[in-house]
Amino acid sequence: MNDFDYMKLALELAENTRGQTSPNPMVGSVVVKDGAIVGVGAHLKAGEGHAEVQALKMAGDKAEGGTIYVTLEPCSHYGKTPPCADLIIEKKLKRVVVATTDPNPEVAGRGIEKLKNAGIEVIVGIQKQQADELNQVFFHYIQTKKPYVTLKSATTLDGKTATVAGKSKWITGPLAREDVHRLRHIHDAILVGVGTVLADNPSLTTRLPNGGKNPIRVVLDRKLRTPIDCKLIQDQEAPTWIMASAEASQERRVELEQHNVEVILLPDDEIETMLHILGAKGVTSLFVEGGAEVNGSFLKARAVNQVITYFAPKLFGGKTAPTAIGGDGFSEVDEAIELEIKEVTTIGNDIKVVSIVKGS
Ligand SMILES: Nc1c(/N=C/[C@H](O)[C@H](O)[C@H](O)COP(=O)(O)O)[nH]c(=O)[nH]c1=O
Ligand SMILES: Nc1c(N[C@@H]2O[C@H](COP(=O)(O)O)[C@@H](O)[C@H]2O)[nH]c(=O)[nH]c1=O
């Protein structure tokens, strides 16, 4: 085993906590002494011990003179937990191997500096790309204070989200639909437009065989048209927030609030403003699941970071059949949203394409 192997183990530990640590990053750590692993750990929940603390607890006095691998720069500030850099110094580690630095302004290189000033050898950048991809959500959020936005659509191979008669059950198969629920599980919030609420009466909850966390359900509904008898309001299975314009009727607002709905008034029509409000409420990742008009407005505002598209081997045809992205669209080719395709996989009979929006 070498530095890369131990860091790979730390990354795997971190990856397996996905969906648990928000608004904190996922972090894994391994302590090695004389060629033997003497401690492993991961950050399991915000407010609880950091990965280094967990691994050093397991290592006990074997940590002295050893090497600690950590997928993110050890923190140097007092957040909800004491700084890891100080603990590493106190436990007299000889060497610290860090995959990537922490852009949190509270840390940002100070953890590494503290360790070097204490005479500890620090290596930075081992498996950096993997570590950066692992925490793309946290890195985006901690630097912009806006949620990392993933837009998901499920269409036939000819790009339809329903037939000309509005039928859509189901386009993609059960395995692809289960994959969507795993995406819901790892997101802090899911957003749909009131059009989807009126058309599908969705529950937007996470239904996975082994259970999962429900995201906060956000409805973009400027005129407060969400019906009281819809599942999002009646099922009380997860918080429901409705983003409305300040001109929305006061009595509708009161009626919704009486049904446990949080109504958030938007000062303007900008998607950017709404993202700042969601970020300020601690939403670090937002899953936009349509419909076409909402998708269109997010793209027009260039507010999307990642696009996940499921393609079913079906053709619906029909020039009036709805497609995944509505809105005004772009008139010039070079105005198009440019994507970098990161992953193409098959799930059951469907294809899943994960892309990152260039420059986002
Ligand atoms: N029609 C299809 C989808 N349809 C997704 C809808 O837009 C809407 O998000 C769902 O109906 C939400 O329902 P609930 O929250 O599960 O109760 N999404 C998919 O991935 N595949 C399809 O075939
Ligand atoms: N989870 C994690 C780190 N998270 C860093 O610390 C911040 C959270 O601090 P606190 O509020 O005390 O939990 C978080 O924003 C990020 O910068 N750092 C680490 O050394 N190891 C860990 O396992």
Ligand SMILES: [Zn+2]
């Ligand atoms: Zn820490």
